[in-house]
Amino acid sequence: EIVLTQSPGTLSLSPGERATLSCRASQSVSSTYLAWYQQKPGQAPRLLIYGASSRATGIPDRFSGSGSGTDFTLTISRLEPEDFAVYCCQQYGSSPFTFGQGTKLEIK
Amino acid sequence: QVQLVESGGGVVQPGRSLRLSCAASGFTFSSYGMHWVRQAPGKGLEWVAVISYDGSNKYYGDSVKGRFTISRDNSKNTLYLQMNSLRAEDTAVYYCAKADKVLMVYASCFDYWGQGTLVTVSS
Numbered sequence: 761e762i763v764l765t766q767s768p769g770t771l772s773l774s775p776g777e778r779a780t781l782s783c784r785a786s787q788s789v790s791s792t793y794l795a796w797y798q799q800k801p802g803q804a805p806r807l808l809i810y811g812a813s814s815r816a817t818g819i820p821d822r823f824s825g826s827g828s829g830t831d832f833t834l835t836i837s838r839l840e841p842e843d844f845a846v847y848c849c850q851q852y853g854s855s856p857f858t859f860g861q862g863t864k865l866e867i868k
Numbered sequence: 869q870v871q872l873v874e875s876g877g878g879v880v881q882p883g884r885s886l887r888l889s890c891a892a893s894g895f896t897f898s899s900y901g902m903h904w905v906r907q908a909p910g911k912g913l914e915w916v917a918v919i920s921y922d923g924s925n926k927y928y929g930d931s932v933k934g935r936f937t938i939s940r941d942n943s944k945n946t947l948y949l950q951m952n953s954l955r956a957e958d959t960a961v962y963y964c965a966k967a968d969k970v971l972m973v974y975a976s977c978f979d980y981w982g983q984g985t986l987v988t989v990s991s
Contacts, residue, residue: 804963804982805978807980810979857918
């Protein structure tokens, strides 16, 4: 099983600032089968990034993903008020399709 | 537009069974793998199970293997999760999610999610 570890657990920033979230895998993720999801309280997760760096349909270009192998990053270039949420990475290259524990992005 | 609507959640005693359903619309259901993912209160996401587009392949997370069964009825555009021998630690919101690539289970992220149904296992 591939274990995904996200850091930091909580990130406190202000609107307009840049956010950098990390996801580290316990072993190499096949062919960058790494996704990022956003989840707001009481809502279902929403796909943001797939294939480590491709934005899903309708996702603003302030969201970007990078990385390969075992180290991946989600960057939000300029935070908007609606971006404050929990972000979770997931590998979908091998079963079980594991998720990271999440990073909470909160308003400073 | 793609819609996934879960139902069947509720309060159930430990050791009992429950069946969840996920009604799909807005896409060709019979062409896509489908997943169940759960989230315990205040916790992260945990993948539960996946079924291939035609139902021929099924995979489970270790925590539910042997107790839960995923199935689908392509004639009704519906996904199911039969949960037996329920435990307190199965308490969670259960989401169904659609695989993003046609005919694929692996290498396919989850592009649409339902709103979830809450299962509470308690005596």
